[in-house]
Amino acid sequence: MGVGIRVTNLNAWYGDNHTLQDINLHMPANNATALIGPSGCGKSTFVRCLNRMHETNPIARATGSVMMGDLDIYKDASPVEVRRRVGMVFQRPNPFPTMSIYDNVASGLRLNGFRNRRVLDEVVERSLRSAALWDEVKDDLKRKSGASISGGQQQRLCIARALAVDPEVLLMDEPASALDPVSTSKIEDLIFQLKSQYTIVIVTHNMQQAARVAENTGFFLNGKMIEFAATHKIFTNPTDKRTEDYITGRFG
Amino acid sequence: MQPQGMVSSADAAASALEAGDGGSPSLIRTFLQGRGSSAVADGTFRNLMMLCSLSIFAIVAFIAWELVKGSSASIHEFGFAFFRTETWDPVSGEFGAWPFIYGTLVSSLLALLMAVPLAIGVAVFLTEMCPRPLRGPISFLTELLAAIPSVVYGLWAVFVLVPLMRDHIGPFLLKTLGWTGFFGGYNMGIGMLTASIILAIMILPIISSITREVMTAVPISQREAALALGATRWEMVRIGVLRNARIGIVGGVILGLGRALGETMAVTMVIGNSPQIAKSLFAPGYTLASVIANEFSEATGDLYLSALMEIGLALFLVTILVNALARLLVWAVTRGAPARVA
Ligand SMILES: Nc1ncnc2c1ncn2[C@@H]1O[C@H](COP(=O)(O)OP(=O)(O)O)[C@@H](O)[C@H]1O
């Protein structure tokens, strides 16, 4: 089950570049939240602050608080503990090429010392089913490498890999932007299914995608969050002029 | 040559692009047409490169041929038994290569056993943990180790490592691991173990610098994939980096092994030079390369000389065999999985 995320006064830097400025928002549990905005406005940075991936970059820094349920991820937990609870799917599919499909999905559990074969088998199947990939790969789970399947399948494999550790939050940074339209629509269906069980944060450049999958949408511009509201409100009746300009395609 | 190089001003550039009077082709056209067809250039280039690669085969074949020719007397006398005979007695004219083959293999494999974990540790530290300002100096130092001539290593081993072995490391090993039988008997400080240690130090830089290179080449996205699953630093290095770099690392290890198998000077100075096969690693031994270096100048009689040539042939074969085995191993382990990150 997912948990709500409350972000308070989040600031992030790359060196001297103040990439995120005073971000405040609340994403409810078991909902999908879409983040939109022009390239370079800080969406990826924001998402990477939610699993403390931001700080893996040696020049990066962040301040503020991010509460996931009752947990302050910057105070009460180590980055590794945070990432065990928060799954992430990247823009470019990054399966482990030297592992089989099965091993890819099992990798998160195995990392944590989980060895029970029977349960692993079950989890792998369930995760692949949730990621709508099971039927396509069930015959060569252990024969094929994670990199030998198509790009769309690889991305669903990465989703399955993230789901296998039963995260509370699933972060997706433009998960479909490197994929063809058919794969994209599969991923969207998937997000629609998954959000009843997980809190999903999805960055997208595609307005229709945001409109289709997300209850709430946040609009970012130049490192600030300009507007955060119910998706239908953002798309039909935005409060801020800049949001309106962006969604009507007047810039960005 | 670049066409822009022929014109100096913007005007000239413009006119160079225009057709000249009377429909004659423009300057650039003329220039390009004057370049001729690529067939000759491509063909020459291809043949030249082919010649380069064929020369390698030629050299290898030539060496093998010379070795076989030089050792023909010994081959006639002893036949295949030469490789498994344990006696090496120039006085009575009995020659067998087995103690040397054994010494070469054991000293090199022991060296790998010590050097590989250390080298990977150095590489992991340098690529994943080392503070940026220290990275350059430390990698420079490890590479500097590779540039030291082997006779210097030998001297250092004789004056530092041998006493250390005799007075401290040896007695300690005897006390803690003596029960295994690998550390027993008379410990003079020189012998198989000392030779392996000096070999390990000598092959460390090449293995660690190659490992470092291939680890650096693993894309960040693989590290992030592991981190996002809740991997600790070591787990991330293990599944996100080392796993992807393993073929390159094995390549580095094979290069190191090649150096260890053929290393002569430093080993000769500390291994004890006694053609025997002993269980204890304190006992002296002998390697293929060392016996050639030691006895070639004093070899009297054709058979003796010929036997030494056949020792060279044995070293040649051992090297080829070990390399082939290592590659077979890589192939078996990585079969099915792609070698590198897409
Ligand atoms: N690794 C990095 N190093 C330095 N600056 C970065 C890095 N990644 C992103 N930035 C900077 O941070 C800002 C926000 O980038 P990002 O969060 O990737 O935007 P988005 O995902 O919205 O396109 C940009 O100005 C970008 O130049």
Ligand SMILES: [Mg+2]
């Ligand atoms: Mg981005």
